[in-house]
Amino acid sequence: MKILKKILKWTGIVLAVLLVAGFALFFIYVRPVLKHMEQTHVIKYDKDLTIVEGGGGNSGILVSDSLVLVIDTKMGDAAEELSKMVHELAGNKPIVVVNTHYHSDHIKGNVFYKGQHIIGGGNYTKEEWIKEGGEETLPTQWVKDQLDIKMGDDTATIFNINRNAHTVSDVVVYLHKRKMLFTGDVILNQQAPALVSHAADPDGYLEDFNMLQKQFDIQQIVPGHGPIGGIEILNDFRQYFYDMETAANDDTKRGELVKKYDGWIQVPFLMSTGATISAIKKKGEAK
DSSP: OHHHHHHHHHHHHHHHHHHHHHHHHIIIIIHHHHHHHHOEEEEEOSSSEEEEEESSSOEEEEEOSSOEEEEOOOSHHHHHHHHHHHHHHHTTSOEEEEOSSSOHHHHGGGGGGTTSEEEEETTSOHHHHHHHHOGGGOOSEEESSEEEEEETTEEEEEEEOOSOSSSSSOEEEEETTTTEEEEETTSOSSBOOOOOSTTOOHHHHHHHHHHHHHHSOOSEEEESSSOOBOTHHHHHHHHHHHHHHHHHHOHHHHHHHHHTTTTSBOBTTTBSHHHHHHHHHHHHHHO
16 A cells, blocks of 8 residues: 555656646747747739748748739737738639648638638548548648649649658749749748658658759748748758758767857757657668
């Protein structure tokens, strides 16, 4: 009986410590990131293109004479605010929504576009999408390869990446005249990637960077998260993966390379240099 009491006592202590550690982790790391994600910044890029950073994943609104194209619909209050902006710009024009992938911070606003056309990556199954984002966010069309939409004097290419990187069906949108690529979470700016899902593949990211540069003439990038910018965003994110690969294989360089990214947005064990290194090591062990 005394042994059982001791076991229960120490179990309680361990659980209490884990609970305190969990709360500390949330308030020190997770909560500030969530608060940062909630903030939005509206950029009137030109007379027909509006970019809304934050509030979940970055979004784009492209208006033409015949329709309005929306890239990613955000989450929470920001999703509703984005939809109000879209419907005001659209008037009676039809709306086409493109989801770069099925994570909630990019698709929860789909509920505000009922009756409109919603496009998702064709490698997902409906069951996978519903499990991740809910049935109310389901696309009405799945693009397996590529779809071109004429938008006034520009053409939007909706391109499904047929390999695992961030997810099993990452979609990018390229605006040809503007030479602008909306990347979803395949490219982030000053933020560590989340590589915790079974589909996330560090090698896939590197393959995608090279493929996208060959496929499109990229001069402007709207990343999944972080400020918009030029091709340097892709180059910096590529270098991050190269550095983390080196850190995973050379302990003598790990400290220096990890410190290099101290200024990036990170959450321990989820989206951080340590999490990336762990994912790379796990991938190497599986080969």
